[in-house]
Amino acid sequence: MNDVTVTRSEGCAMNALGGVAITGYSLCNGLGRTTEEVIASLAASRSGLGPPPFPLPFETVCGTVPGELAAPPAEFSGYDSRQMRIALQTLAGIRAPLAEALRRWGADRFGIVLATSTGGIAVSEDAYAYYKKNGRLPVAYDYQRQHTFFAFAELLRTLIGANGPAYVVSTACSSSGKVLATARRLIAADQVDAVLVGGVDSLAHTTLCGFAGLSVLSSEPCKPFSLARRGMSIGEGGAMLLVEREGDARVLLRGAGESSDAHHMSSPHPDGLGAQMAMQAALDEAGLAADAVDYINAHGTGTELNDAAEARAIAAVVGDEVPVVSTKGFTGHMLGAAGATEAIFAIVALEQGWIPANLGAEPVDPALPIRVNRERADRRCRVAMSNSFGFGGSNVAVVLEAA
Amino acid sequence: MKPVYVAGVGLWTPGFATPRAWADGSHDPAEIRPSCAMLESRIGRYTSLVTRMAVTALEQAGAQSGADLQKVQTVFGSAYGEIRIAFEQLDMIEREGVPSPARFKNSVHNTASGHVSIATGNMGFSTALAAGHATFAMCLLEAWVWLETHGGSVIVAVADEPLPDHLSSVARYDALGLAIHLSAERWKSGIGGRLSALRRRDPVTPRPSIPDSLVQNPSAAGLPLIDAVLHGRSKTVPVELGGPAWSVDLQFGEEAAR
Numbered sequence: 001m002n003d004v005t006v007t008r009s010e011g012c013a014m015n016a017l018g019g020v021a022i023t024g025y026s027l028c029n030g031l032g033r034t035t036e037e038v039i040a041s042l043a044a045s046r047s048g049l050g051p052p053p054f055p056l057p058f059e060t061v062c063g064t065v066p067g068e069l070a071a072p073p074a075e076f077s078g079y080d081s082r083q084m085r086i087a088l089q090t091l092a093g094i095r096a097p098l099a100e101a102l103r104r105w106g107a108d109r110f111g112i113v114l115a116t117s118t119g120g121i122a123v124s125e126d127a128y129a130y131y132k133k134n135g136r137l138p139v140a141y142d143y144q145r146q147h148t149f150f151a152f153a154e155l156l157r158t159l160i161g162a163n164g165p166a167y168v169v170s171t172a173c174s175s176s177g178k179v180l181a182t183a184r185r186l187i188a189a190d191q192v193d194a195v196l197v198g199g200v201d202s203l204a205h206t207t208l209c210g211f212a213g214l215s216v217l218s219s220e221p222c223k224p225f226s227l228a229r230r231g232m233s234i235g236e237g238g239a240m241l242l243v244e245r246e247g248d249a250r251v252l253l254r255g256a257g258e259s260s261d262a263h264h265m266s267s268p269h270p271d272g273l274g275a276q277m278a279m280q281a282a283l284d285e286a287g288l289a290a291d292a293v294d295y296i297n298a299h300g301t302g303t304e305l306n307d308a309a310e311a312r313a314i315a316a317v318v319g320d321e322v323p324v325v326s327t328k329g330f331t332g333h334m335l336g337a338a339g340a341t342e343a344i345f346a347i348v349a350l351e352q353g354w355i356p357a358n359l360g361a362e363p364v365d366p367a368l369p370i371r372v373n374r375e376r377a378d379r380r381c382r383v384a385m386s387n388s389f390g391f392g393g394s395n396v397a398v399v400l401e402a403a
Numbered sequence: 404m405k406p407v408y409v410a411g412v413g414l415w416t417p418g419f420a421t422p423r424a425w426a427d428g429s430h431d432p433a434e435i436r437p438s439c440a441m442l443e444s445r446i447g448r449y450t451s452l453v454t455r456m457a458v459t460a461l462e463q464a465g466a467q468s469g470a471d472l473q474k475v476q477t478v479f480g481s482a483y484g485e486i487r488i489a490f491e492q493l494d495m496i497e498r499e500g501v502p503s504p505a506r507f508k509n510s511v512h513n514t515a516s517g518h519v520s521i522a523t524g525n526m527g528f529s530t531a532l533a534a535g536h537a538t539f540a541m542c543l544l545e546a547w548v549w550l551e552t553h554g555g556s557v558i559v560a561v562a563d564e565p566l567p568d569h570l571s572s573v574a575r576y577d578a579l580g581l582a583i584h585l586s587a588e589r590w591k592s593g594i595g596g597r598l599s600a601l602r603r604r605d606p607v608t609p610r611p612s613i614p615d616s617l618v619q620n621p622s623a624a625g626l627p628l629i630d631a632v633l634h635g636r637s638k639t640v641p642v643e644l645g646g647p648a649w650s651v652d653l654q655f656g657e658e659a660a661r
Contacts (some may be wrong), residue, residue, distance in 0.1 A: 167533065168532065190404070390513070
């Protein structure tokens with residue numbers, strides 16, 4: 001597939017970290033406000049993409065969380081932002097297993113590692129416009145608690161009463177895939193016994209206009225892996241998973257691999273070399289051969305370059321027979337929430353025995369050496385892989401196995 | 404977790420171009436821009452002060468230890484990240500409808516990570532974190548658990564630039580970037596020192612002295628450790644300011660040789 005010489009990084013000989021249990025998960029995005037609504041739409045092959053919720057100087061579609069989202073409790077109103085509201089809605093869907101894990105392991109052994117790409121930038125967009133008009137910031141604006149990357153993790157830690165390590169990973173669109181890898185290491189290094197991981201991002205002018213400026217935003221719903229693909233669609237959402245050392249596992253997180261492209265800030269390596277390394281590292285860590293993989297949830301943004309590079313990477317690592325799905329035609333690209341959301345979609349496939357459709361794939365680009373799953377398919381899967389890639393050439397792949 | 408070893412450190416803040424200049428107190432008012440030697444000048448032009456500081460501090464730590472920057476793993480941290488570019492983009496969106504691609508590409512929290520990877524050809528593990536005033540502590544933890552589970556070595560680089568003027572009521576501070584190269588095994592050369600017992604505990608006394616101009620910079624939480632390493636002092640060092648907070652034991656000499 002490629003003739004590039006890869007310099008092996010220090011510390012790449014993976015220790016056997018063992019599998020950790022994923023004991024709960026929660027979703028909130030353009031497909032619905034609850035996990036049940038989201039999965040029902042996914043199962044029905046019903047896209048959540050629609051008109052953007054605010055005016056833009058170009059045509060596009062977005063995945064917008066439907067309906068009103070509840071504000072934080074009154075005593076924490078200073079944290080209010082759309083990102084925070086999505087986070088709280090997502091948290092509500094995982095409260096029961098979370099409470100049980102906190103009781104089981106104790107607050108000091110419970111960590112929080114969340115992800116975001118843009119934090120609460122949407123609040124600052126409004127506040128800055130107000131500042132430029134009025135010469136002062138709005139009274140209710142609180143940069144620290146409404147915008148900064150860590151703010152939503154800080155509030156969630158307070159609300160659930162966790163007292164272990166807490167931080168936010170922000171590596172653009174790979175962020176919430178990488179938190180799964182981090183959780184695994186924290187448990188393996190005996191720093192915690194349980195970790196709440198996930199990612200949350202809200203729609204913002206900055207991201208929509210930024211991708212438009214790069215000429216990679218589609219005016220119609222994105223069509224990953226299609227010959228007719230014209231770029232990406234952006235979405236907002238939240239996804240959270242509970243990772244525990246052991247317990248009543250819904251699935252096992254068997255391996256995770258991370259790499260860097262060392263190629264370009266916003267374009268993937270053309271052969272997906274970094275992606276290959278991440279996928280292979282995840283398999284190595286899981287102790288599984290490539291032919292063990294039954295299903296791949298691809299990063300699949302719908303851009304010309306990403307889909308071509310990722311298809312080459314998948315073909316190089318697992319071949320061209322494994323069903324591949326990008327679910328971004330359902331949700332749009334949720335940036336810092338994408339990786340965790342798509343890992344959960346892979347978990348649903350393992351639990352429920354069906355693989356979602358790759359919406360918009362027809363006609364599949366014949367130049368892509370992969371098997372794109374065009375329609376929802378009933379199929380028992382034992383092992384699934386989920387890929388996430390981001391600006392800066394940041395790559396992660398996770399391997400999940402049915403419990 | 405097993406102890407880890409300090410192989411090198413880096414530091415840049417206005418007036419102090421190197422860790423040694425900082426340790427010696429030799430202020431140079433002409434030092435106002437991090438050298439950021441590994442980035443081509445055309446790339447450097449588009450990068451922020453926060454990225455240039457992180458890259459420069461990482462270069463210094465790597466140079467001191469003799470690290471192979473193509474192979475070392477990296478953990479970057481910043482509480483506020485590319486905050487100036489974030490607001491510059493809003494000005495561009497207002498004027499032109501979209502931000503410039505160069506600005507947008509350099510607006511992500513892992514900008515320094517991406518540039519270092521590209522400049523050095525490093526295809527290994529790299530990440531970028533934020534944890535408010537515990538950012539440095541959590542970067543140490545992320546690096547440490549990597550070393551515990553994978554071995555090898557990791558350079559941690561953290562930086563925060565001053566907030567834009569309209570956010571000056573939030574915090575006012577000088578720019579600061581610093582880095583520390585940690586190894587799972589005793590390093591063959593470099594500055595030395597062994598770290599153990601990274602954990603949250605009661606505030607360390609006496610409280611470390613941090614210059615007024617930096618005390619509100621979130622990355623200044625790493626200064627006491629860099630200072631202690633530079634001066635070869637065995638002690639318990641806070642890596643998060645305030646308390647109860649994260650701290651770590653630093654040892655030199657025979658204790659560190661064990």
